[in-house]
Amino acid sequence: MSEAVSGEADSDGSYLNDGRWEYQRLRLPSSVSRPAAVTQLSIHAEYADWELSTVRLYGDGSRRVWLRRRYQPSRACLPGLIT
Numbered sequence: 001m002s003e004a005v006s007g008e009a010d011s012d013g014s015y016l017n018d019g020r021w022e023y024q025r026l027r028l029p030s031s032v033s034r035p036a037a038v039t040q041l042s043i044h045a046e047y048a049d050w051e052l053s054t055v056r057l058y059g060d061g062s063r064r065v066w067l068r069r070r071y072q073p074s075r076a077c078l079p080g081l082i083t
Contacts, residue, residue, distance in 0.1 A: 021068045024050065030061030037063065 016023045024044075028037050044050040050067035057063050 024067045026065045028063040
């Protein structure tokens, strides 16, 4: 992610907001296939307005994904489908 992110975080640190954007970090284990990951991320985009910010692929095959969306205080956070 190119911007510094600060603000509120869930107890596991996977959700942040900087006043303009909300960020949600997801970890995809190596056992999740690429098509399955695409499907799960598409669900986040379709039903909760998240967009892909950053993906980091690790040597063990796992992925760390950052999703972002415009911050709206009245909108409740959709619980992560992938933890």
